[in-house]
Amino acid sequence: MKIVREALAGTMESSDLMVKIAPAEGELDVVVHSEVIKQFGDQIRKVVNDTLRAMEIRQGLIIIEDKGALDCVIRARLQSAILRAAEGTEIDWGKMR
Amino acid sequence: MKKLRRSMLFLPGANAAMLSTAFIYRPDSIMFDLEDAVALREKDTARLLVFHALQHPMYQDIETVVRINPLNTPFGLPDLEAVVRAGVDVVRLPKTDTPEDIYELERHLERIELACGREIGSTRVMAAIESAVGVINAVAIARSSQRLIGIALAAFDYVMDMQTERGDGTELFYARCAVLHAARAAGIDAFDVVWSDVNDEAGFLREVELVRKMGFNGKSLINPRQIDLLHNAYAPTQQEVDHAKVVIEAAEEGERNGLGVVSLNGKMIDAPIINHAQMVLERAAASGVRR
Numbered sequence: 001m002k003i004v005r006e007a008l009a010g011t012m013e014s015s016d017l018m019v020k021i022a023p024a025e026g027e028l029d030v031v032v033h034s035e036v037i038k039q040f041g042d043q044i045r046k047v048v049n050d051t052l053r054a055m056e057i058r059q060g061l062i063i064i065e066d067k068g069a070l071d072c073v074i075r076a077r078l079q080s081a082i083l084r085a086a087e088g089t090e091i092d093w094g095k096m097r
Numbered sequence: 098m099k100k101l102r103r104s105m106l107f108l109p110g111a112n113a114a115m116l117s118t119a120f121i122y123r124p125d126s127i128m129f130d131l132e133d134a135v136a137l138r139e140k141d142t143a144r145l146l147v148f149h150a151l152q153h154p155m156y157q158d159i160e161t162v163v164r165i166n167p168l169n170t171p172f173g174l175p176d177l178e179a180v181v182r183a184g185v186d187v188v189r190l191p192k193t194d195t196p197e198d199i200y201e202l203e204r205h206l207e208r209i210e211l212a213c214g215r216e217i218g219s220t221r222v223m224a225a226i227e228s229a230v231g232v233i234n235a236v237a238i239a240r241s242s243q244r245l246i247g248i249a250l251a252a253f254d255y256v257m258d259m260q261t262e263r264g265d266g267t268e269l270f271y272a273r274c275a276v277l278h279a280a281r282a283a284g285i286d287a288f289d290v291v292w293s294d295v296n297d298e299a300g301f302l303r304e305v306e307l308v309r310k311m312g313f314n315g316k317s318l319i320n321p322r323q324i325d326l327l328h329n330a331y332a333p334t335q336q337e338v339d340h341a342k343v344v345i346e347a348a349e350e351g352e353r354n355g356l357g358v359v360s361l362n363g364k365m366i367d368a369p370i371i372n373h374a375q376m377v378l379e380r381a382a383a384s385g386v387r388r
Contacts, residue, residue, distance in 0.1 A: 009142050016113035072149035073113045080142035091175070093182050093213070096148065 003060035007085035010077040017066040017074060019081035024061045028052070034066035047071045051078045054095045060085070101125050101383050102247065102286050103315035103331045104324050105162060109134035110143035116150045120159055122321040128162040131176050132191050140172045144179050151183035162223060164189040168201060177202075181209040181220050187246055192254065193224040194231045196241035203242055221246045223288075227254035232272045235279035247286030249317060250276045263293075266307060277312055286314040295320045305330045332384035333377045341374035341381075348374075 003023045010018040030052070034044055044066060051074075052062070062081075066074070079096055106124035108115050110131045119127055129150065135143040151161055163180045165188055166172035180188065190202050199222065206220050222244040226232055232255070239248050250272055252263060261268045269290065280287035289308040292301040305327055308316065316327060333341070344361060348371045351359030359366050 011113070014114055015117045069113060070117050070153070072153045073117060073146065076145040076149045077113075077142065080145050083141065091178075093178065096145070097152075 001055050001057055001082065001086045001088075003057065003082070003085045004087050005085055007081050009081035009084060012065060012067060014067050015069055015073065017064055017069045017077050019077050020063040020065075021081045021085040022061045023085075024059055026059065028057065028059055029061045031061075031063045032066065033064065034068075036066070036068050043071070044074060047074045048078060051075050052082075054097070055079065055082055056095075057082060099379075100160070101315075101380070102160075102288070103384075104327050105249075105288060105315065105317045106321065106324065107134065107164075107291065107317060107319050110147045110163075111135045111139040113146060116146055119321070120155045122324055123159070124318065124321075124324050125315065126160040126162050126187070127156065128164055128189060128317065130164045131172070132164050132166050140166070144172075144176055148179040148183045151180065151185055160186050162187040162189050164191055164225070167192050168198075168205070174205065177205055178209055181206060181215065182213045184215070185220065187221045187223050189223045189225055189249070191225045191251070192227050192231075193238055193248075194228055195234050196237045199224060199238060199241040199245070203244065206244070218244060220244065224248045225251045226272070226276055227251040228258045229255075231255075232275045235275050236282055239279040239283035239285060245283070245285050247288055247314065248276055248280050249288035250290050251317075252290035266304065273308070273311060273313075281312070287312070289313045289316040291317045291319050292323065293319060295322060298326065302326060302330060328384050329388055331380065332387040333381050334387045337377050338381045338386055341377040344370060344374035345378065 003021055006022045008018065008020055010016055012018050030048060032044055032048065034041065048064065102125050104124040105126040105128050106119065106122065107128050107130050108119050110129050129147045131143055131147060147163060150156060163185050165176035165180065168174060177188065190198060193199065202222060207217055210217050210220060222242060223246055224238050226235060226248055235248065239245065252269060255272055256262055256268055259268065277287045292304055294300060301323060305316065309331055318324060318327065344366055347359050347361045347366055
């Protein structure tokens, strides 16, 4: 899946997160800011990386502002932002797990 | 024991905080809303939030319902694709006017269940009746599918269709009777409308008392504060529990003595009375005794 435009998903409310995505040539740059980065930073990055891998995202700039969201919320918001930023709208549900 | 469905708590599908915590309130069923509570531009992300929440362990031991968007909108079918694959227990179809609406939903459910490996027929359905046409067709709708667990009356659209407004309940009188009779004729549950003024507890309790006495299984709720009030109102009194125990004991003694019919304090105890006593004891086991 290729990121072709800028997109946002999520909110800055507690238990949620804001995902910002922009196209970038040649590399994948992921920036994570979180209120709970000391306790859960590794887990948040794992969820983000697993989600990006499953959706075959290899290029782009992704900035995440986490406000203490559960893993399932992180996954959902990131997938929403990617789908908004990518070409095509057909969802492969097998890759959304 | 039949599944208790006194309380069905609405959760806006786009609200991450509520999706992360609502299971702690223990309603009988949780209803994720993808329809009216979600803005058009948030439909896609709400669908994914609900897709993942449904699969989370925190929602595995509570009945989950999703109100999808109508199938004649661009959102209805994608909603269905997502929630069936995520293992939802019940799909609530809004604005159900005819049995054909349920047949159409069934066709899609069967196709998606087959595609994702779910057992055919395992996704249950609930029809929401929101118009005069829907009320008129309530019996046919209630009998339209083996998947139906219940039908619900939704007041906001209904009163607009009837060119009136929410009031003391007079405006819903015929619709409540029609929906309830249709549900009972089909052997499924009936759910009453939401009470939208969360701060008016007295009004809420008056309405709950009315629909409980009419025979509704429960109500849709919009705030967790209403759950305990509703469950308490549906709990039997201590007097009802005591009487039910005496009825069951008398019935058991009659059975031991080989009697088909027994009497208690000069009144005959037959199957409907015994069934009612069992239901009272089951409700007491689930909700305790009314405070």
